[in-house]
Amino acid sequence: MTTTRTLGRSGIEVSAIGMGCWAIGGPLWGDGGQPFGWGEVDDDESIRTIHRALDLGVTLFDTASNYGAGHSERVLGRALAGRRSAAVIATKFGNVSDEATRRWLGTDASPAAAVRSLEDSLRRLDTDHVDLYQLHINELPAPAALDLIDTLEGLVDQGKIRAYGWSTDDPASADAFAAAGRSCAAIQHDESVLNDNAAVLDVCDRHDLASLNRGPLAMGLLTGSTRSLGADDVRGRAPEWLRWYTDGRPTPEWAARVEQVRAALTSDGRTLAQGALGWLLARSPRTVPIPGLRTVAQAEENLTTLEQGPLPADAYAEVERFLKDLRP
Template sequence: MPDEFRHRRLGRSGLVTGPLGVGTWAIGGPFFSGPGCRYPLGAPLGYGKADDRASIQALRRAAELGVTLFDTADAYGTGHGERVLGEALKEVRNHVVISTKFGNTYDENRRELTGTDASPHYIRRACHASLKRLQTEWIDLYHLHIGDLTLDQAATVADTLDALCKEGLIRHYGWSTDDPLRAAAFADRPTATAVQFDMNLFEDAPEILEICETNHFAGIVRLPLAMGFLTGKYSPSSHLPQDDIRSKPPSWLRYFKEGGSAAKDWYAALDGVREILTAKGRTLAQGALAWIWARSACTVPIPGIRTVAQAEENAGATEFGPLSRDQMAEIAELLHNPSQAHRT
């Protein structure tokens, strides 16, 4: 692959990463919706039980394979995800880019999210707590994790983040949001460098991609594998534990049904493009990542991992690079006209 694919500047920052990052929602372990959270009380918000030892091995293997961007949030496992990531990367801290997020309030003992807070005092407290859990003296990329915060409130948040940059506690910041208007809100802030948003081959984000490209932001793509759906691991007969968010999917999680089974229509759509995604020896997951890279050179997908095998499979996608224009056009046609997907 060309050097510009393998090594890219992270938005407007001086940080250099590869085309692939790692997300850590899945390694946080079980956590739930508590009083004050926008989800129903007791709703699962994590991916269920995680093996910390296996998670650390997977994260370290990803780093060995050249992955340098690792994304987490204080909400993942109500702090546990940050603790696991900090332990995994403490020996290579100077060689990796750590991204975390703030804005959700939580009860660590009860492992519950309890609401949101974007006040200057809370941001500072959250930053120091994340630094301690991550075993680091600075955060490379700090994301606002309240996707629907008002623009006036966001301006105050940006003032606080600018101050944290000057103090050396964080280096750059961005907003984790799926709203284009909010994605552009920090464009005039010199130390803002990224937007984090949902995107995968079933859920494009053209407006936010345009904002990233126009403002030289990095597009940190969360849920690039649709919470595992695009790996092909799940079928309409699958079941998941009750402490897994996919077993009781909220309205925005379209790919899974109650109990954790794959939604039949989306399963059929994936089957319809399977041959294209797996061409030239790619796995389904590698093909889904290749689709994202083909959409825009500013993108850095952050698929989650829990095992060494997953780390190796995802990192292996970089050997193939983006899908071709012809492959992208054929996928678009098949998804637009699903009746063509099983043509003979």
């Protein structure tokens, strides 16, 4: 069974499932006390989780400069000490935060900010290069993103990054960026059994890019958990874009859709989360889901999908039958 995939035209080989590192960043606060993190976190458990992920075959670790105002990068750097060569590190730039106060300060998409943010990320990660460097402003106008291409190519030439990409859900923007960037290797976008972005996947096909899937478990909704979430968790006070949760609990209409597909996703003995990740592996040979992992137990459950492989064709077809008229 194939347990690796390629980061598009970069040729960089990665595990077919990566580890998302937003959740291990801990708290981050925006205006009005809006949480942008996943609550308090145990750094020692985070490091054990990263080590377990490595042992289970994961090589791709996706973080960002503003996850916990840099805390995620620092924890990842600690965990990879002595094992850096076993990992492909993807990080992001464009959101600005204060490391001391853990406050989000806004965005900066200037070329100078991209260079400055990379230097800060390299320091926190304790490494001399980042494998995939991604623009982290989803709705940035395409012309502003294109202004970054020369700078990003220069960072590739200097050996400070191996490839770059954009975390955006807009297919037109992704298309323009991929067409202009020689070393563009991936588009990161929201993709799950509940939210299939076929247009961005088409861009990835046309430009030979990897599709990194953030939100592959719909921020935890596709794990089946119904627990109430705290005020320091982004899901506990969900911003407008986070439709999966309302008042700290699963939004009823979306929870109902999960129940509609539960039987198909778990028909071959998988857990609900394993079925959702298997659906993504079956969706396209370019998809690389990056579920957030905070505990060893989560790593062991989710990463078992590497051994299970894509969802079987009959189960995949059953999921499509249920959801084809329900997706936004």
